[in-house]
Amino acid sequence: MYAAIEKPLILAQSVALVEILHSLIGIVRSPIAATLPKISSRIYITWGILYNFPEIRTHLLVACRISGN
Numbered sequence: 001m002y003a004a005i006e007k008p009l010i011l012a013q014s015v016a017l018v019e020i021l022h023s024l025i026g027i028v029r030s031p032i033a034a035t036l037p038k039i040s041s042r043i044y045i046t047w048g049i050l051y052n053f054p055e056i057r058t059h060l061l062v063a064c065r066i067s068g069n
Contacts, residue, residue, distance in 0.1 A: 002050070002057040006065065013046040 018040050022028045022036040045065070050057060 001063050002066065009066065010046060010051070013042050016042060 019028065020032070020035055020039055023030055028035075037061045050062070056062060
């Protein structure tokens with residue numbers, strides 16, 4: 001499952017970093033205190049874990065996390 005969505009997932013989560021900038025300059029109404037932990041946790045999971053540890057990509061919990069269940 002992960003192989004089918006790897007590139008779109010990495011792209012979408014990386015582009016989400018722009019949301020931090022939007023929060024800082026006031027384009028969106030969400031406070032930076034709420035935006036920063038949300039985006040940083042997604043970046044950590046995507047780049048820190050899934051990208052660096054390919055063996056974890058087949059775990060059931062990864063499939064649940066990716067599918068949103």
